[in-house]
Amino acid sequence: MMAKKLRQAAVLTAALLSVSSMNAFAAENVSIPTQTMDPAIHAKLPADIKTSGVMTSVNNGSFPPYEIVTGANGLDGASADLAHALAEVLGVKIQHASVSGLSGILSGMAAGRYQMGIGPIGDYPDRQAKNDFIDFVKEYVVFGVRKGNPEKINSLDDTCGKRIAVMAGGSAEQVIRKQSDVCVKDGKPAVTVQSFSDQPTSILAVRSNRSDAFFSSQAPLTYFVEKANGQLELTGTGKSNGFGDIFQGTVVAKDSPVRDAILAGYQKLFDNGTYGIIMKKWGLEGNMIPAPGINLAKAQAK
Structure with a gap:
């Protein structure tokens, strides 16, 4: 019964945090540059996505200030801003779906229901057996x-x-x-x-x-x-707390055909300054990395 009450209260807490206080946390009046479709990057996408013009990104709705669910299929936060800019570069629409927990994200990816999880999701060597990570932040x-x-x-x-x-x-x-x-x-x-x-x-x-x-x-x-x-x-800030360097990023199925397109899209957003604008808007300057990369945790000790 107590667990049920906690879950019910958490739903209300999440709703209040997601809607009423979200804008208070993000910097106001930050203009994110509009992107233009990059033909060379668009060409990296598989034929079915180029035909449909749509990719689906999955989230679990509880990773602010990156992911903040605002409705059945609505998303706000730094990752939502990044997904919007990425979609413009890729020349497709990225729509969002929410599931419960990390296991729901990874199983849905494995089943092919979603093309990506914008995340950021923790990149660890044991997860790389079935997934690839396009890392774009460092976490503590x-x-x-x-x-x-x-x-x-x-x-x-x-x-x-x-x-x-x-x-x-x-x-x-x-x-x-x-x-x-x-x-x-x-x-x-x-x-x-x-x-x-x-x-x-x-x-x-x-x-x-x-x-x-x-x-x-x-x-x-x-x-x-x-x-x-x-x-x-x-x-516990400024301490390792049982972890080495922690890279996080967008997760895709292992060797997914969308992986290289997403990496190229992120690289463009890094190069033209959009990534930095989005991260700073949401108070995430301390989590920025110099360049995106695939499976950066491979170099880290287990």
């Missing part, structure tokens, strides 16, 4: 805690015996479960790992004192902290 993983950090959680070492919320199926969940094993091995209490399907539910659990911290990506946590009216703060 930190803790979202109640104001004043009453449980004194500043690093992974501080999570033993604590209730830590994570996104189900994500890389942060894997890291915190490994940390729990370390705690037990060292004779300390295990971490109580609380896995949720979306960001708003996780944040609500912390705000309502049902979780001690939310361990997740810095970009969305910064967004939620901004909207928490002083009730939350970030901790």
Whole structure:
């Protein structure tokens, strides 16, 4: 029953954050340049997409300020702006579909229901077996805690015996479960790992004192902290927290024929400054990388 109440409250929280406060977070009056279709990049698309003129991008609707669902098939945020500019360069329409969780995104990609997931989604070597990532940002993983950090959680070492919320199926969940094993091995209490399907539910659990911290990506946590009216703060910033360099990007099926077209489209947006304008509009300057690339996590240690 409590879980059901949390989910119901999270829906309301997500709606309020998505619609009423979205514009307050993004810089106002930012003009994003209109793109022109690049014939050479358009030519890289497979014949069926060139014929239909449509690509479908899938999201799970809970990764602000990148992805903010505004309706049945509506999307706002930095990724929505990037998708719009990319579509103009490719000379197609990119429409959006929402599913539940990362597993829904990846299974839908594998089944061919969607051509891409704009993301950004974490690029890790184990995911590259069935997917390719066109990386366009770098991310960091930190803790979202109640104001004043009453449980004194500043690093992974501080999570033993604590209730830590994570996104189900994500890389942060894997890291915190490994940390729990370390705690037990060292004779300390295990971490109580609380896995949720979306960001708003996780944040609500912390705000309502049902979780001690939310361990997740810095970009969305910064967004939620901004909207928490002083009730939350970030901790563990500037530390590795169990991760090496984290690259994130648009995910496509392994060796998808759209991969190289998307990469070329992103490269154009990087080169002409549109990428920088969009990232800065949404307060994501710290997540920018010099150039997009495919499967950049291959060079990172597992």
